[in-house]
Each structure stands twice: as structure tokens, then as C-alpha cells.
Amino acid sequence: MHADMAASASVDVLTQGNDRDIRTFNPEKCSGCRNCELACSIAHFGAFNPRRARIQVLRQGCREEIRVCNHCEDHPCIAACKRGALAWDDGEVFVDDAACNLCGDCIAACPSGGIRIFDETLLICDLCHGDPMCVKFCTTGALTLKAR
Amino acid sequence: MDMLLWVDLTGGRTRKTRIPEEWKSCYLGGRGFTSKVLYDLVDADTDPLSPENILTIATGPLDGTLSPSSGRFTVGCRSPLTGLLGDANSGGHFGPELRFAGYDAVIIRGRAKGPTYVFIDDDHVELRDASHLWGRGVFDTIRLLEETHGKDIKVIAIGQAGENLVPYANIMAAGHNAAGRTGVGAVMGSKNLKAIAVRGSGDIPVADDERFLAKVRECHRKLMADPTYQDFSEYGTLILVDIAQASGGLSTRNGQLGLFEQYEKISSHIYQDTYKLASKACFSCILHCKNYARVTSPPYECENMGPEYETMVTLGSRVGVGSLAAILKANQLANDYGLDTISAGTSIAFLMECSQRGLIDEKYEWGDAEFVLDCLHKIAYRDGIGEFLARGVRAMSAEIPGSEGFALHVKGLELPAFDVRTGKGFALGEAVASRGGDHLRALPNFELLSKTREEGIRWFGTPDCVNPYTESGKVGMVIWHENYGAVCDSAEICKYCTFATYAIMPQDVADLMTFAVGRKYSEADLLAAGERIVNIERMFNLRCGMTPRDDTLPRRFLQEGLPEGPAKGVTVDLAKMLPEYYSGRGWTKDGVPTREKLEELGIEAKGVA
Structure with missing residues (x-):
């Protein structure tokens, strides 16, 4: 595990993703440092605040659990939205904030617990349009990108 | 951000003020703040377990950000174990949460009438009855507070030891991160304060996102490339x-x-x-x-x-x-x-x-x-x-x-695990540390990490500093470590990133702070702040009755050689290091900071005869 980590650090091109890549999570490698949450919030909101992060890591005993959009193929959140505020756009769920009334139907429909509301904003991961900051700042190799 | 929360447990009141500019520029945060509070507000007559003792909990300017291992906090007070400066530093997730709630530090005075805990929910601060928590261990206490306030709070708490005023009781964060030295938990117990629970949902912006993140990445790379990283992370x-x-x-x-x-x-x-x-x-x-x-x-x-x-x-x-x-x-x-x-x-x-x-x-x-x-x-x-x-x-x-x-x-x-006969820099560091028998004030790992003689000359001007078993060549190395260590404890960045690996150096911390805070810090600024902190701690201890005769070690380390092994027969000769240390610090031969030194550092001399 640690040889991998050192290798990823020295190469530093780990996250050159594209819109066909998906993110994977290996709980065995996650240390619970929360750097993914911090990277997410600064990327999307220009400030550090884990509660604004679209990715959340929760510690249960010695295991870290992740809450984030899995970008699933059938995207039930979109089907659940009665206002047409969500759309599938090239591998990510696009949120039309103007149309969203924060009703929470999408949250109920999400199988991975990956959607939240904070500060009157619906938070769904957009994979940073192909080069996700959470993966970029994950040094343990718990978060990686791979081809879909 | 930038707020100080004052809690008066006797009167049951709280108030908020802004952090003074001088604190931020001259004392940085964390340990710098806790020691500054002691120096300014606690006098020689203060009984450590009386309501007059002040318990300060302080975060650093990088807490809550992506800066590597920068989520620590320091608790300071007059120690009931030593009677001198007390402080303890802890990692975990509490420090960042306090900052997300908007507070850089909490200053607690007085004594509550009965068991109490402080609940901080962003702007909302409440003193609550802790009768149902009193008598319980740390794990139970945290569990019950989470049941009341939700799983997303972060807690520091004392256990039965703090309640019963054991002079080396600690304050626990999340049940396994310890603010563990000098009895800060007993002082919390003496105030009838069982716990502090925090929920913070605010933003911590940084002054220059792009350069800050690039600097974080650079620090990550340097850390992971360091030979010590492999062993420590494993x-x-x-x-x-x-x-x-x-x-x-x-x-x-x-x-x-x-x-x-x-x-x-x-x-x-x-x-x-x-x-x-x-x-x-x-x-x-x-x-x-x-x-x-x-x-x-x-x-x-x-x-x-x-x-x-x-x-x-x-x-x-x-x-x-x-x-x-x-x-x-x-x-x-x-x-x-x-x-x-x-x-x-x-x-x-x-x-x-x-x-x-x-x-x-x-x-x-x-x-x-x-x-x-x-x-x-x-x-x-x-x-x-x-x-x-x-x-x-x-x-x-x-x-x-x-x-x-x-x-x-x-x-x-009480002295930590390291046997100072096998590291003379550590021996000096523990003899003079401002919180007593402590290895973390100096932590001169440089002498232990098999550095070459050339590296010794390049870093500290002498090849002897890399030989752990000799007194020679240690003073300059120890002073540098003490000053930078005070910076780390005040920026609240973990010393395992700075002294176990030597990957993150003062210039790196200066850059991280500059890009985070938007105030220009140079390497020299930081090391001067470190020196300033070491000096006010020395002054506080002198005020409390410490004498330079206390800058010593147990006779075991001074006179008894180890009976076997690589360090067989080695003892510590402090007399070979202490005079040079005092003069290197700009102190008198009796170990007292001179007026000139205090003026140079901008410290107002007080409380010293």
C-alpha cells in the first residue's frame, strides 16, 4: 500500500481524468483525513468547509464510509425530480439551481446517500467535470479514477 | 473566524471579542496564544486548581484548511502538577471544528456551581447542565453528547481522573486524541467543566486559493518523498x-x-x-x-x-x-x-x-x-x-x-519514553523545556536520524550534532528546534511533518500561512515568533518560582550509565551544554532572559524581580 502511495506522489499525474472516467473508493485505504471534503469545498465554493462538500467520509469504528454520488447509469434521482431540475449531462448529474426547490425527492431516491442539502443548496458531485479535486488530494489511494 | 470566545463559568456568561492583532502577528496562534494568555493574565499567586486559573483552548491559523496535518489545538493553563506553565497539544478533528464555528480560541475562567458543559453551535453558545455526564468515562460522555446534539459534533471531555483532580489528568478529544500533559484535565475538572461540544458549519476562506493549494501539493510531495514517511505512515x-x-x-x-x-x-x-x-x-x-x-x-x-x-x-x-x-x-x-x-x-x-x-x-x-x-x-x-x-x-x-x-x-x-542517555540533544531539551520533563518542546530528532556529518555542518555548523551520544555541538541545534517547535505548536502543524521527516521547513509554513491568512510572514518572522514564545514561557516560569537549578535531569541520567547495549555506560553531562545554551539564548549565566533580549523580542518585562 505504501509503495503505491509513494509512487502516486512522485508521479503526480494520478488524476488526469476525462468525462468517461468514474471514481472508485477503497475503504481499506481510507485514513479518514477528510482531505477530499476540503478539496471539494474549496473547488466549488472557494472556502474550506466539509459541510459544503459533495463528498462525505464518515468514520464507523475503524472503517470509513463514503457518501457521494456514484453517477449510476440509471440515475434514479433524475427520475424522482418532479421539477426537471436534474439532468444527465455527459457522465454527471447537472443541477439547475433555479428550478430546484430543495424538496428532497432526489435525496430519498439516491441509493448511495450521495445527495445533501446545505445552506439552501443541493449538493451533488459533478466530478469537477472530469478532473475531480477529491481524487487529486487523496494521497492514500482510497479514491481513484478509472475508465467506466 | 478571528473570534475569541470568553467563558465565565462563575457568572454563567459568555462573550466574544476579536483576536488582538498583536497576537496574530507576534504569537501566531495555538501555543503562542495559550502562553501569551498565561503571561498576561495569570499571576504567581494563582492556585492552579482555583477558579482564578485560566484555561485557554487555541487553534492555529491553518486549522480547518488543507494544510498538511494542521488540525491540532493547544490547551494551556497553570499546571497543577508542576506549578509552572502547563499546556498540552492534541490532534484529531476538534480544532478545525472550533474554527468552522468561528472561534480561534476559547478562554475559560471561574468555576461553575455544578457540573457543566459548553455547547457551541456556530454563533450559539450555551452553558448546559452536565449532571448526567459527571462520573462517566470519556467514551460514554461523548456518546451521550452525540445522542443529544447529533453525531456531527466534535467533543473534548475529561474522564473521572479530571473530575477527581488527578494532577496529571488529560483532556481527550474524540476519545483517543489526548491533550495529555501537565494536568490540563484536572484544571478543567476544578472548574466543574466536563466537556465542550462544538458544531461548526462556517467557511474558512484562504487569501490566495491557487497558491495555497499549489503549496499544499508541494508539501504533500515533499512529505511522501521523505525516507521517514514510509515507516511512519505504515x-x-x-x-x-x-x-x-x-x-x-x-x-x-x-x-x-x-x-x-x-x-x-x-x-x-x-x-x-x-x-x-x-x-x-x-x-x-x-x-x-x-x-x-x-x-x-x-x-x-x-x-x-x-x-x-x-x-x-x-x-x-x-x-x-x-x-x-x-x-x-x-x-x-x-x-x-x-x-x-x-x-x-x-x-x-x-x-x-x-x-x-x-x-x-x-x-x-x-x-x-x-x-x-x-x-x-x-x-x-x-x-x-x-x-x-x-x-x-x-x-x-x-x-x-x-x-x-x-x-x-x-x-x-514525568519524563517521556525516550532515554536521554541515548540522545544528548534530547537531554538538554528535556532539562530546559518550559513545561518540565517533556521531549516535544525541542524534539531534536536530527541527532537520531543517521544524518551525515556533512549534513550536520550544513544545517547547524557542526558535524557533532549528528552523533546522539555526545554533548558537543548540540546547543545550536536544540535552540533552532525549540524555536521552530514553538512555531509548529502555534501554527498547529504536527511536528511529525516538520521534525520527524524534516520535509516541511519554516519557509514552507511561512508560505502556507501567508497564502492562507493574507498577511506576509517570512521565515525570519516565524522563527522570531518562536523565540518570543520560548522567552515568555521562560518568564512565566520564573514568575512562578522556577529557578535555573530546576534545569536538570534525574540523577539516574546524570550518573548511572546503562548496563548494556549500544549506550552502555553513557551518562549525561549537562554542565557541558547549559552555559552555552543560556548564552545562546541571550540569557544571563543564571538562565534569566536579559532586558535587551526581551526588548529585542518586544516582550514587556513583568512579574520578575
């Missing part, structure tokens, strides 16, 4: 158990020996293969040196974060215990009761040696794990033999004639 601080045994300084039977005959049973590799389940990290840390462990077989079943090096030694080899399972259980009990494992283990070891030498009538055997576990319980409740052990080594020794030479403390604070 084994955590427990790798030091192996290093100590190899150098002949694995503190065994109260430091009578430096080689532990049961070392194989407590080595980091054995631990890795038996009870350890995972490596875990504090907030924003890529080193993840903490470990999570589970013992399933009786009688020591337990599951939680496992011990660090200090605990593996002080509740292991120092008391002669070679059962990993028992040490893990002891660690968990100490965390639950809220006890400093270094002081507790060393107090027990002292008692055992008194018994070995026939200085007391009772028979206590080295390696009796059941006895050690029972002692932890009794110390927390000050019950039976626990009442005596709870006084700490210095006070115990005062009652047992002939025991002074092996009472392992400096200025009343």
Missing part, C-alpha cells in the same frame, strides 16, 4: 519502539535498563501482524500515524485507537509489561478515565522500583499487568494506592527517602 510512532531498542534506549524497569528482554513481544512489526486493523489520520493529515486495534481474546478484550510509542513504553517496558494485549487494554482504560499515560505509567514504575529496592514494605512486581490495570482505575478514583500514585513522581518521591535519584521527572513532570 507503523506510526510505534516504529520508535524498534529504534529505541536498537539504540539501547528502550526505557525498561523505570530506566534501569535500555534493552527490554520482551521487546520482541511489543515490537511494531508484531503489533502490525496481530492486533492492528488499520492506519488512521487526524484532520488533513497524510501521514496517518494513528492505528486502530482490536483485541478479541480474554481477559484484555478491547477495540479502539491503539497506543502510541509513548504509551507502549510507559505502560509497557517501563513497568516491565510485555503483553501487547494488556498494554492495549491499559491504553484504552487511560483514555476512558482521561489519564496521561506517560505520567501514570512512570508513577507506577517509580513505585515498583521503590518496592524492588526495599524502600517501601509493599511488594510490587515488574511486569504485573493486572496490577498496572488496577492502578489506572485506582488513580482515576484516587482510591487506595491510587491516592498515592495520583500525586505524581515528584510528590511521591518526597515521601520516600532515598528514591530521588530514580524519580523520573523534571520540574515535576
Whole structure:
């Protein structure tokens, strides 16, 4: 595990993703440092605040659990939205904030617990349009990108 | 952000003020703030366990950001164990949460009428009844607070030891990160304050996102490229158990020996293969040196974060215990009761040696794990033999004639795991540390890491500084480490990123702070702040009655050579280092900061005759 980590650090091109890549999570490698949450919030909101992060890591005993959009193929959140505020756009769920009334139907429909509301904003991961900051700042190799 | 929260427990009031500009520019944060508060507001007459003592909890300017391993916090107060400056530093996730709630520091005064906890929910601050928590251990306390306020709060709490005013009680964050030294938990207990629970949902912006993130990435790369990173991220601080045994300084039977005959049973590799389940990290840390462990077989079943090096030694080899399972259980009990494992283990070891030498009538055997576990319980409740052990080594020794030479403390604070005969820079650092017998003020690992003579010359102007067994060439190295260490404790960045790896240097911290805060900090600014902090701490201690005669070590380290191993026969000669240290610091030959030095550092001289 640690040889991998050192290798990823020295190469530093780990996250050159594209819109066909998906993110994977290996709980065995996650240390619970929360750097993914911090990277997410600064990327999307220009400030550090884990509660604004679209990715959340929760510690249960010695295991870290992740809450984030899995970008699933059938995207039930979109089907659940009665206002047409969500759309599938090239591998990510696009949120039309103007149309969203924060009703929470999408949250109920999400199988991975990956959607939240904070500060009157619906938070769904957009994979940073192909080069996700959470993966970029994950040094343990718990978060990686791979081809879909 | 930038707010100070004042809590008056006597009057049941809270108020908020802005952090003074001078604090931020001259004292940085964290330990700088806690020591500044002591220097400005606590006088020589203040009884550590009285309502007049002030308990300060301070975060650093990088807390809550992506800056590597920068989520720490410091708790400061006058110590009930030493009577001098007390502080303790902890990792975990509490520091960032306090900052997300908008506070850089909390200053607590007075004493509540009954058991109380502070609940901070962003702007909302409330003093609440803690009657239902009083008497409970740390784990239970946190669980109940989470049931009341939600799982997303972060808590610091005392256990029974703090409630019962054990002078080396600690304050626990999340049940396994300890603000563990100088008895800060007893001061919290004396105020009838059981816990502080925080929920913070605010933003922490940085002045220059792009350059800040680029600097973080650079620091990550440097850390991961450092040769020490591999071992630390894999084994955590427990790798030091192996290093100590190899150098002949694995503190065994109260430091009578430096080689532990049961070392194989407590080595980091054995631990890795038996009870350890995972490596875990504090907030924003890529080193993840903490470990999570589970013992399933009786009688020591337990599951939680496992011990660090200090605990593996002080509740292991120092008391002669070679059962990993028992040490893990002891660690968990100490965390639950809220006890400093270094002081507790060393107090027990002292008692055992008194018994070995026939200085007391009772028979206590080295390696009796059941006895050690029972002692932890009794110390927390000050019950039976626990009442005596709870006084700490210095006070115990005062009652047992002939025991002074092996009472392992400096200025009343029990000495950590490292045997200073195997590192003379550490010896000097622990003799002069502002919180007593402490290795973390200086932590001159440079002498231990097999650096080359050329590196010694390049860094500190002398090849001798890389030889741990010699006094020569250590002073400049120790002073640099002390100053930079004060910077790390004030920026609240973990010293395992700065002194265990030497990957993140003062210029890196200056850059991180500059890009985060938007105020220009140079390397020189930071090191001057570090020196300033060391000096006000010295001044505070002098005010409290410390004399330079207290800058010493137990006779064991000064006169008794280790009987075997690589450090066989080595003793510490402080007289070869102290005069040079005082003059290197710009202090008088009696170890007192000169008026010129204080003026140079912008410290107002007060409280010194």
C-alpha cells in the first residue's frame, strides 16, 4: 500500500481524468483525513468547509464510509425530480439551481446517500467535470479514477 | 473566524471579542496564544486548581484548511502538577471544528456551581447542565453528547481522573486524541467543566486559493518523498519502539535498563501482524500515524485507537509489561478515565522500583499487568494506592527517602519514553523545556536520524550534532528546534511533518500561512515568533518560582550509565551544554532572559524581580 502511495506522489499525474472516467473508493485505504471534503469545498465554493462538500467520509469504528454520488447509469434521482431540475449531462448529474426547490425527492431516491442539502443548496458531485479535486488530494489511494 | 470566545463559568456568561492583532502577528496562534494568555493574565499567586486559573483552548491559523496535518489545538493553563506553565497539544478533528464555528480560541475562567458543559453551535453558545455526564468515562460522555446534539459534533471531555483532580489528568478529544500533559484535565475538572461540544458549519476562506493549494501539493510531495514517511505512515510512532531498542534506549524497569528482554513481544512489526486493523489520520493529515486495534481474546478484550510509542513504553517496558494485549487494554482504560499515560505509567514504575529496592514494605512486581490495570482505575478514583500514585513522581518521591535519584521527572513532570542517555540533544531539551520533563518542546530528532556529518555542518555548523551520544555541538541545534517547535505548536502543524521527516521547513509554513491568512510572514518572522514564545514561557516560569537549578535531569541520567547495549555506560553531562545554551539564548549565566533580549523580542518585562 505504501509503495503505491509513494509512487502516486512522485508521479503526480494520478488524476488526469476525462468525462468517461468514474471514481472508485477503497475503504481499506481510507485514513479518514477528510482531505477530499476540503478539496471539494474549496473547488466549488472557494472556502474550506466539509459541510459544503459533495463528498462525505464518515468514520464507523475503524472503517470509513463514503457518501457521494456514484453517477449510476440509471440515475434514479433524475427520475424522482418532479421539477426537471436534474439532468444527465455527459457522465454527471447537472443541477439547475433555479428550478430546484430543495424538496428532497432526489435525496430519498439516491441509493448511495450521495445527495445533501446545505445552506439552501443541493449538493451533488459533478466530478469537477472530469478532473475531480477529491481524487487529486487523496494521497492514500482510497479514491481513484478509472475508465467506466 | 478571528473570534475569541470568553467563558465565565462563575457568572454563567459568555462573550466574544476579536483576536488582538498583536497576537496574530507576534504569537501566531495555538501555543503562542495559550502562553501569551498565561503571561498576561495569570499571576504567581494563582492556585492552579482555583477558579482564578485560566484555561485557554487555541487553534492555529491553518486549522480547518488543507494544510498538511494542521488540525491540532493547544490547551494551556497553570499546571497543577508542576506549578509552572502547563499546556498540552492534541490532534484529531476538534480544532478545525472550533474554527468552522468561528472561534480561534476559547478562554475559560471561574468555576461553575455544578457540573457543566459548553455547547457551541456556530454563533450559539450555551452553558448546559452536565449532571448526567459527571462520573462517566470519556467514551460514554461523548456518546451521550452525540445522542443529544447529533453525531456531527466534535467533543473534548475529561474522564473521572479530571473530575477527581488527578494532577496529571488529560483532556481527550474524540476519545483517543489526548491533550495529555501537565494536568490540563484536572484544571478543567476544578472548574466543574466536563466537556465542550462544538458544531461548526462556517467557511474558512484562504487569501490566495491557487497558491495555497499549489503549496499544499508541494508539501504533500515533499512529505511522501521523505525516507521517514514510509515507516511512519505504515507503523506510526510505534516504529520508535524498534529504534529505541536498537539504540539501547528502550526505557525498561523505570530506566534501569535500555534493552527490554520482551521487546520482541511489543515490537511494531508484531503489533502490525496481530492486533492492528488499520492506519488512521487526524484532520488533513497524510501521514496517518494513528492505528486502530482490536483485541478479541480474554481477559484484555478491547477495540479502539491503539497506543502510541509513548504509551507502549510507559505502560509497557517501563513497568516491565510485555503483553501487547494488556498494554492495549491499559491504553484504552487511560483514555476512558482521561489519564496521561506517560505520567501514570512512570508513577507506577517509580513505585515498583521503590518496592524492588526495599524502600517501601509493599511488594510490587515488574511486569504485573493486572496490577498496572488496577492502578489506572485506582488513580482515576484516587482510591487506595491510587491516592498515592495520583500525586505524581515528584510528590511521591518526597515521601520516600532515598528514591530521588530514580524519580523520573523534571520540574515535576514525568519524563517521556525516550532515554536521554541515548540522545544528548534530547537531554538538554528535556532539562530546559518550559513545561518540565517533556521531549516535544525541542524534539531534536536530527541527532537520531543517521544524518551525515556533512549534513550536520550544513544545517547547524557542526558535524557533532549528528552523533546522539555526545554533548558537543548540540546547543545550536536544540535552540533552532525549540524555536521552530514553538512555531509548529502555534501554527498547529504536527511536528511529525516538520521534525520527524524534516520535509516541511519554516519557509514552507511561512508560505502556507501567508497564502492562507493574507498577511506576509517570512521565515525570519516565524522563527522570531518562536523565540518570543520560548522567552515568555521562560518568564512565566520564573514568575512562578522556577529557578535555573530546576534545569536538570534525574540523577539516574546524570550518573548511572546503562548496563548494556549500544549506550552502555553513557551518562549525561549537562554542565557541558547549559552555559552555552543560556548564552545562546541571550540569557544571563543564571538562565534569566536579559532586558535587551526581551526588548529585542518586544516582550514587556513583568512579574520578575
